[in-house]
Amino acid sequence: MSAPLRVALIGHGFMGAAHSQGWRVAPRFFDLPTQPQMSILVGRDPVSAAAAAEKWGWAESSADWRAVIDRPDIDVIDICTPGTSHAEIAIAALDAGKHVLCEKPLANTVAEAEAMTDAAGRASARGVYAMVGFTYRRIPAATLARDFVAAGKIGDVRQVRVNYLQDWLVDPESPLTWRLQKDLAGSGALGDIGAHAIDLAQFITGQSVTSVSGIIETLVKERPLVGARHGLSGTVTAERGAVTVDDVALFTGRFEGGALGSFEATRFSTGRKNSFRIEVAGSLGAISFDLEDLNALGFFDGTAAIGQQGFTKILVTEPQHPYLAAWWPPGHTLGYEHGFTHQARDFVEAIAADVQPTPSFADGLQVQRALAAVEASSNAGSAWTPILAREK
Ligand code: SOE
Numbered sequence: 001m002s003a004p005l006r007v008a009l010i011g012h013g014f015m016g017a018a019h020s021q022g023w024r025v026a027p028r029f030f031d032l033p034t035q036p037q038m039s040i041l042v043g044r045d046p047v048s049a050a051a052a053a054e055k056w057g058w059a060e061s062s063a064d065w066r067a068v069i070d071r072p073d074i075d076v077i078d079i080c081t082p083g084t085s086h087a088e089i090a091i092a093a094l095d096a097g098k099h100v101l102c103e104k105p106l107a108n109t110v111a112e113a114e115a116m117t118d119a120a121g122r123a124s125a126r127g128v129y130a131m132v133g134f135t136y137r138r139i140p141a142a143t144l145a146r147d148f149v150a151a152g153k154i155g156d157v158r159q160v161r162v163n164y165l166q167d168w169l170v171d172p173e174s175p176l177t178w179r180l181q182k183d184l185a186g187s188g189a190l191g192d193i194g195a196h197a198i199d200l201a202q203f204i205t206g207q208s209v210t211s212v213s214g215i216i217e218t219l220v221k222e223r224p225l226v227g228a229r230h231g232l233s234g235t236v237t238a239e240r241g242a243v244t245v246d247d248v249a250l251f252t253g254r255f256e257g258g259a260l261g262s263f264e265a266t267r268f269s270t271g272r273k274n275s276f277r278i279e280v281a282g283s284l285g286a287i288s289f290d291l292e293d294l295n296a297l298g299f300f301d302g303t304a305a306i307g308q309q310g311f312t313k314i315l316v317t318e319p320q321h322p323y324l325a326a327w328w329p330p331g332h333t334l335g336y337e338h339g340f341t342h343q344a345r346d347f348v349e350a351i352a353a354d355v356q357p358t359p360s361f362a363d364g365l366q367v368q369r370a371l372a373a374v375e376a377s378s379n380a381g382s383a384w385t386p387i388l389a390r391e392k
Helices: 014-029 046-056 065-069 083-095 110-124 140-150 194-205 338-352 361-379
Strands: 004-010 035-042 060-062 076-079 099-103 130-133 157-165 209-217 222-224 240-242 248-255 260-266 275-282 285-290 296-301 311-315
Touching: 004 014, 004 065, 014 035, 014 046, 014 099, 014 338, 035 046, 035 065, 046 060, 060 065, 065 076, 065 083, 076 083, 083 099, 083 110, 099 110, 099 338, 110 130, 110 361, 130 338, 130 361, 140 194, 140 275, 140 285, 140 296, 157 194, 157 248, 194 209, 194 248, 194 260, 194 275, 194 361, 209 260, 209 361, 248 361
Parallel strands: 004 035, 004 076, 035 060, 076 099, 099 130, 157 260
Antiparallel strands: 157 275, 209 248, 222 240, 248 260, 275 285, 285 296, 296 311
16 A cells, blocks of 8 residues: 555535545556545534534544644645635745645735745745646546647637636626625636636646736626625525625737637526536647536547538547546446546645646636636727717
8 A cells, every 4th residue: 555645625615525535546546656534524613514524534623724834744735725815825835845735716916926936936846746637627528628639639729718607606696705705706707717717728628818908897786695704605695795796797808829719707697507618729639528518528629531520529428538548338428527527636646756737826826817807808899899879
């Protein structure tokens, strides 16, 4: 049995549940060089943290993340808290010599992301590593898309089209949770799902976005307060509070290779639950990926004989496909949760090989700068040119 890698999870909301699944499953389906151990789950409330630890298979629970970071029997800190605490926890953990996995977006501000990246730089010099949790890269079809582009199968990238559509805020009575408060979440759709859109576009094309122009907007300006300021629980009250983040982000982007991108991130796309679609159009072909059909990759081969061209739907379930050798026979599909298992596997492999896991905090910082640029563009009002009526 290889050496253990003792993990502490901080935060036990939706991402805490998803990361727990990843840590639980990865060592049972991948032959890992070290064995991740689900040692401690940390939450603000001791009772709910203990219940979550019990339910998801963590050996202990704690309400004190600082004490956990100081423990010599912990090797990894996995941060699944709201963005407002990412920087404080990650920097303390890295300076204490712990490897860090931090949920996206990396931070709530560029300044925080820069400080985290500096701490990650100090730590990597000591063989301690940090990674940011953009898990959609680790869906096999998305990884295959990147491999196709890198292999030149679509030629030169010309256009990128990305939209990430949810609709969980369409009801104006949906309560004012932490995700709708700028001081806790940093931004709304822009940072929460727009960050995924930017990261996946950069990952698949292999090119950074170098400039953006866009608009962000809050469509419902106030909502009922939830009982506890942070909490998802508690009864909805008659009192209302201001929504201080964006509901929709629409922007264009220029890629370093010259390609043009169009991006949409919204929580008001009525009927779309978690529809994350990307299409990359090249000089010789195109790829398309849709999270709602995540085992398939669309591929248009422009070099095929005329009359035989068309988007083919590749079922990404062959053992030769990324990650698939560890899973089921061809045609037996994977799900959303497998991205988290692949994330845990890749993180463990990188640490054992003493190499920087990707995406690094520097990658997360680049996305953070892109988010800030979209917000700055919107604040500059550069999005609108009035269509002038004909002079009477
Ligand atoms: C909410 O928009 C959310 O949970 C995001 O925070 C996750 O990153 C995304 O994977 C699913 O939707």
